[in-house]
Amino acid sequence: MGIQEQYRSEAAALLSSGEVKLVIGFGAGSTADRRRPLFARTPEEAEKFVLDAACIANLSTYLVAEGLLSDGKKVGVFLKPDGIRSVNILISEAQLKPEQVVILGYAIENGKDVVPLEGCNISDFSIGEKIRSHTPPTHVIEAAEKIEAMSAEERFEFWKEEFAKCIKCYACRQVCPMCYCRRCIVDVNQPQWVSTSSHTLGNFEWNLVRAFHLAGRCAACGACDRACPVNIPLRLVNYRMGKEVRSAFDYVAGENSDQKPVLASFKQDDPETFIL
Amino acid sequence: MSEPFEPKIVAFVCTYCTYAGADLAGTSRLKYAPNVRIVRLPCTGRISPMFILKALQKGADSVLVSGCHPGDCHFTAGNYHARRRWTVFRALLSFTGIPEERIRFSWISAAEGAKFAELINEITDDTRKLGPFTQYQELQKVIETQSTY
Numbered sequence: 001m002g003i004q005e006q007y008r009s010e011a012a013a014l015l016s017s018g019e020v021k022l023v024i025g026f027g028a029g030s031t032a033d034r035r036r037p038l039f040a041r042t043p044e045e046a047e048k049f050v051l052d053a054a055c056i057a058n059l060s061t062y063l064v065a066e067g068l069l070s071d072g073k074k075v076g077v078f079l080k081p082d083g084i085r086s087v088n089i090l091i092s093e094a095q096l097k098p099e100q101v102v103i104l105g106y107a108i109e110n111g112k113d114v115v116p117l118e119g120c121n122i123s124d125f126s127i128g129e130k131i132r133s134h135t136p137p138t139h140v141i142e143a144a145e146k147i148e149a150m151s152a153e154e155r156f157e158f159w160k161e162e163f164a165k166c167i168k169c170y171a172c173r174q175v176c177p178m179c180y181c182r183r184c185i186v187d188v189n190q191p192q193w194v195s196t197s198s199h200t201l202g203n204f205e206w207n208l209v210r211a212f213h214l215a216g217r218c219a220a221c222g223a224c225d226r227a228c229p230v231n232i233p234l235r236l237v238n239y240r241m242g243k244e245v246r247s248a249f250d251y252v253a254g255e256n257s258d259q260k261p262v263l264a265s266f267k268q269d270d271p272e273t274f275i276l
Numbered sequence: 277m278s279e280p281f282e283p284k285i286v287a288f289v290c291t292y293c294t295y296a297g298a299d300l301a302g303t304s305r306l307k308y309a310p311n312v313r314i315v316r317l318p319c320t321g322r323i324s325p326m327f328i329l330k331a332l333q334k335g336a337d338s339v340l341v342s343g344c345h346p347g348d349c350h351f352t353a354g355n356y357h358a359r360r361r362w363t364v365f366r367a368l369l370s371f372t373g374i375p376e377e378r379i380r381f382s383w384i385s386a387a388e389g390a391k392f393a394e395l396i397n398e399i400t401d402d403t404r405k406l407g408p409f410t411q412y413q414e415l416q417k418v419i420e421t422q423s424t425y
Contacts, residue, residue: 147371156373156411185326193326195333201415205329208368212325215364237371244367249360263364266356268346274366275359276382276395 003114004051007078007104012043014076020102022068023076024059025049037062051078053112058221060086061177069100076102081117082221084125085254086177089217091122092259095180098122128255136220136239144236144243159204165230166203168196172210172224172234178217185209207237215241216262219254283403285312285338285396286331288323290355293344293385300389308393309400312340319343321354325365328379332412338378338403340395345383355383377402378409 011023027038027048035055039062040046060083062068069075079087084105090096098121105117105125119125135141147155170186173179186194186206194209195202211234218238225235245251248271251262289295295316301308317323320343328339341362349355362381370376380399384392 150373152370152373152375153411154373155371159372160415191330193330199415201333201412204372204415205333208329208372209326211368212365215368237368240371241364241368244364248363248367263357263360266353266360268356270356270359271363272346272359274362274376274381276380 003106003116004049006116007051007106008046008049010104011040011049011076012046014102015040015046016043019074020076021071021073023049023078023104024062025076025078025104026051026055026057026059029054049078051106052114053108055106055114056080056108056226058083058086058175058177058219058223060090061175061223063087063101064090064095064177064180066182069096072100074100074102076104078104078106080105080221081107081125081127081130082219083177084117084122084127085131085219086221087122088127088254088257088259089219090177090180091257092254093217093261098257122257126256128252131255132252140235140239143233144239147236148240159207160200162232163203163207164200165232166207167230168203168206169229171227171229175223175227176214177219177221177223178214179210185213207232207234210234211237211241214238216245216249216251217253218242281404281408283311283337283400283408284335285309285340285399285403286336287312287314287340287342287396288327288331289314289316289340289384290320290322290343290350291316291318292350293348293383294342294392296386297384297388297392300386301393302389304389306389306393308396311400311403312396319349319351319354320358321349321351323358325361328365332374332378332409335413337406337409338380338399340380340382340399342382342384342392342395345385348385374412375406377406 014020015023023040023046025038026035028050029036033054035050037059038048059077060079087101091098102120107115107117109115194205222235228234245262249262298314323341331339343355346355369379382395
């Protein structure tokens with residue numbers, strides 16, 4: 001039995017026993033190489049689940065949908081390690097109760113083989129060490145290093161050009177599991193912190209604010225990068241922020257669900273070389 | 277150029293230490309550059325990075341953020357939280373090419389009036405050398421021309 005059939009029957013069993021009210025997984029997409037989220041509420045619907053190497057989206061973003069978990073019932077969800085990492089972060093930020101999430105874990109190896117991950121509760125997956133030793137894709141590191149090697153002026157020009165493309169569709173915010181604020185700061189208009197029309201200053205501010213709000217919270221799933229319709233390399237900024245948090249505070253987001261959010265905690269001997 | 281460039285500096289300060297320090301500079305009759313606009317806030321923990329971006333958006337050439345020394349916070353830990361936030365924010369500014377010299381951070385206690393006066397003079401001189409922050413302000417001109425449609 002392939003992993004797809006195995007997970008289909010597991011999802012169907014969860015639904016028919018009434019343990020979960022909903023399973024969030026993948027269904028067929030609009031083209032052969034795309035997958036689309038599928039929300040199964042009956043065992044019959046669970047037969048439509050697809051699980052293969054094209055299932056790269058981070059489905060944990062649907063867990064924070066308003067009202068989904070407020071009835072105290074459980075929800076099943078297909079998650080890769082980066083999704084499990086997001087769930088860890090969401091739990092540490094008190095956005096999820098660990099007992100409400102049943103995880104159908106899988107990993108994609110070498111970009112083609114789908115292997116199951118043992119466990120169903122968040123506590124079954126000890127991903128801390130894997131996350132610490134995990135290196136992001138080489139093209140991300142190389143691109144970030146290239147930017148860091150530039151002069152400040154060149155960096156500004158680089159990002160000015162990238163952010164000038166932004167159409168403020170907020171797809172990056174929509175797809176991100178960490179962007180769960182009921183009212184995003186960009187939607188606040190009294191005072192209007194971020195200019196909302198599509199010009200470069202407002203785009204700059206929006207992207208800076210989003211990167212700052214994700215500092216030490218990003219699970220590096222790359223969903224924002226994939227969602228961006230104008231291909232702004234958003235994950236580079238998030239990668240740089242993650243690197244900073246790690247070097248300055250030895251903090252890696254989503255190692256476990258008990259950690260305190262990095263910007264909501266402190267140590268008395270945190271580095272402060274830049275403060276006069 | 278018709279008029280020589282005078283830098284605009286915005287200082288976000290906490291009311292318990294740096295504001296009192298600035299006050300001491302005044303009562304001690306210390307002379308310092310008049311280019312600074314002080315914004316008084318309850319604590320450095322209240323200073324959101326949005327304030328800095330807003331100041332730059334509205335035409336500041338440099339920004340100073342200043343509060344109590346570690347351990348002296350009126351609210352016990354506000355400046356520790358702020359310090360973490362600044363570390364991350366500075367890295368972000370640097371990565372996106374906003375010159376770090378324009379955003380300064382300092383600890384100034386209520387007794388350090390002289391330090392405040394010196395720092396303001398230093399920032400004013402440095403900003404005068406750097407020149408106006410046209411890089412960022414030109415992005416703003418894009419708004420003005422677009423919004424006249």
